[in-house]
Amino acid sequence: MKLLFGTGNINKVKEAKLILKNSKYEVEQLKIPYPELQGTLEEVAKYGAKYVYDEYMSKNEKISNENVSIIVEDSGLFIESLREFPGTYSKYVQMTLGNEGILKLLGTCKKRNAYFKTVIGYYDGKEIKTFSGTVEGTISYKMKSNGYGFAYDSIFVPKGCEKTFAEMLPAEKSDISHRKNAFMEFKRYIDSLSNE
Amino acid sequence: MKLLFGTGNINKVKEAKLILKNSKYEVEQLKIPYPELQGTLEEVAKYGAKYVYDEYMSKNEKISNENVSIIVEDSGLFIESLREFPGTYSKYVQMTLGNEGILKLLGTCKKRNAYFKTVIGYYDGKEIKTFSGTVEGTISYKMKSNGYGFAYDSIFVPKGCEKTFAEMLPAEKSDISHRKNAFMEFKRYIDSLSNE
Numbered sequence: 001m002k003l004l005f006g007t008g009n010i011n012k013v014k015e016a017k018l019i020l021k022n023s024k025y026e027v028e029q030l031k032i033p034y035p036e037l038q039g040t041l042e043e044v045a046k047y048g049a050k051y052v053y054d055e056y057m058s059k060n061e062k063i064s065n066e067n068v069s070i071i072v073e074d075s076g077l078f079i080e081s082l083r084e085f086p087g088t089y090s091k092y093v094q095m096t097l098g099n100e101g102i103l104k105l106l107g108t109c110k111k112r113n114a115y116f117k118t119v120i121g122y123y124d125g126k127e128i129k130t131f132s133g134t135v136e137g138t139i140s141y142k143m144k145s146n147g148y149g150f151a152y153d154s155i156f157v158p159k160g161c162e163k164t165f166a167e168m169l170p171a172e173k174s175d176i177s178h179r180k181n182a183f184m185e186f187k188r189y190i191d192s193l194s195n196e
Numbered sequence: 197m198k199l200l201f202g203t204g205n206i207n208k209v210k211e212a213k214l215i216l217k218n219s220k221y222e223v224e225q226l227k228i229p230y231p232e233l234q235g236t237l238e239e240v241a242k243y244g245a246k247y248v249y250d251e252y253m254s255k256n257e258k259i260s261n262e263n264v265s266i267i268v269e270d271s272g273l274f275i276e277s278l279r280e281f282p283g284t285y286s287k288y289v290q291m292t293l294g295n296e297g298i299l300k301l302l303g304t305c306k307k308r309n310a311y312f313k314t315v316i317g318y319y320d321g322k323e324i325k326t327f328s329g330t331v332e333g334t335i336s337y338k339m340k341s342n343g344y345g346f347a348y349d350s351i352f353v354p355k356g357c358e359k360t361f362a363e364m365l366p367a368e369k370s371d372i373s374h375r376k377n378a379f380m381e382f383k384r385y386i387d388s389l390s391n392e
Contacts, residue, residue: 035243038232038288047231085292089285092234096281101301105293 004030006052006072015174016071019183023190025069032056034072041074041088042130045121048072053123069124071186075178077152079114079139081106094151099143102155112139114156118182131189133181140164149173200226202248202268211370212267215379219386221265228252230268237270237284238326241317244268249319265320267382271374273348275310275335277302290347295339298351308335310352314378327385329377336360345369 003025005013013029020027034051037044053070057063076090082105086093093101106112113136120131137158145154145166153165158176165173174180199221201209209225216223230247233240249266253259272286278301282289289297302308309332316327333354341350341362349361354372361369370376 036234038234038240038285044234082297083292085289085297087292089234089288092285093281096279096283097301101278101281104301104303105297107300 001025002068003027004052004056004068004070006030006032006034006048006070008033012073012179015179016183019180020187020190023187024194025190030056030070036074039088041076041117041119041132042121044074044088045072045119045130046123046128047121048074049121049123050128053125057125069122071120071122073118073120073179073182075116075118077114077116077156079106079112081109081111081113090152099152099155102139102152103142106139108141113137114139116152116156116178118178120182120186122186129189131182131186133178133183133185135159135176135178135181137161197221198264199223200248200252200264200266202226202228202230202244202266204229208269208375211375212379215376215383216386219383220390221386226252226266232270235284237272237313237315237328238317240270240284241268241315241326242319242324243317244270245317245319246324249321253321265318267316267318269314269316269375269378271312271314273310273312273352275302275308277305277307277309286348295348295351298335298348299338302335304337309333310335312348312352312374314374316378316382318382325385327378327382329374329379329381331355331372331374331377333357 001024005016005027007013008031010029013027017027032052032055034048037047049070049072052072076087078084078087115134115136117132117134122129135158137156140155140157143154144164148168148170149166156165197220201212201223203209203225204227206225209223213223228248228251230244233243245266245268248268272283274280274283311330311332313328313330318325331354333352336351336353339350340360344364344366345362352361
């Protein structure tokens with residue numbers, strides 16, 4: 001069975017392939033851009049999966065829809081004392097305010113807990129489903145980086161760690177990341193289907 | 197001709213009726229919610245107008261599409277030194293960070309220019325068009341209100357004024373507002389059609 005991952009980012013596809021390598025799915029990248037809604041990560045991911053599926057099917061009419069499923073993913077950083085800002089709009093906020101803006105908003109506030117969340121939207125032509133993974137942590141008082149990671153990684157310290165995501169080697173981060181957790185939840189679902 | 201205004205806010209409909217009262221259009225409220233995209237105000241408004249039109253037509257198959265046009269509108273506050281933040285996401289940012297968050301981000305920064313912008317999305321079954329209106333001004337150093345207005349009104353001082361929008365009587369604000377300017381631009385368009 002084909003699992004088409006609607007994303008422009010090949011690294012995300014590689015990560016998915018690795019996690020799903022012993023499943024019945026063959027993961028492939030599909031570069032069909034889709035409109036991102038305003039709303040929750042779940043709403044964005046559901047709409048995206050359905051949109052990409054419909055676009056793909058309309059261009060590949062000869063393919064049996066029995067054999068194709070689509071996934072897309074969306075992630076965000078949720079900071080509790082900022083009412084979960086920037087959430088779904090993390091990408092936009094990173095481009096405008098950046099990490100400096102986030103640190104300014106928190107100031108010396110001691111309540112700095114936050115979490116990263118990934119939601120995978122899945123559509124097989126019949127059912128739309130979502131799978132999520134999170135990683136909890138805190139926002140540091142200043143940016144700290146060893147040159148790894150991107151975006152909010154230099155201000156996010158995962159629970160139980162002393163380093164920010166941007167101070168960890170990529171493999172170290174991947175191993176505890178929200179995206180990994182979401183793909184693990186997805187894997188449990190598809191494994192349960194195979195056992196039916 | 198019917199001009200259906202897709203909005204939950206009856207006050208916006210009243211304002212549109214007033215501005216368009218001598219045109220060939222009869223403005224009515226249409227309460228069909230539509231998905232709001234992430235993107236520019238123009239993208240949000242175009243998508244919304246098309247979506248509401250299609251939904252309305254699918255539920256009213258007997259109505260000739262010659263007689264119906266749809267408008268929706270979307271507005272935002274754009275602050276230059278914050279890279280136009282909060283822009284399209286003004287509603288979300290108001291709910292999370294609020295005016296306090298904006299004032300904290302600007303701090304004592306002297307470059308405080310900003311503008312409000314409204315974009316109207318229009319679809320008549322053939323053409324999608326947008327019409328925009330802005331009002332320029334500055335962000336005040338603290339909130340000032342006489343109990344009027346809402347959202348960012350208490351931190352926005354229109355150019356040439358000494359009061360914030362929230363210190364003005366509603367009629368005074370409406371007379372110079374971005375929404376009015378957008379509807380005036382729309383009126384010029386439909387008037388030009390009548391003269392063809």
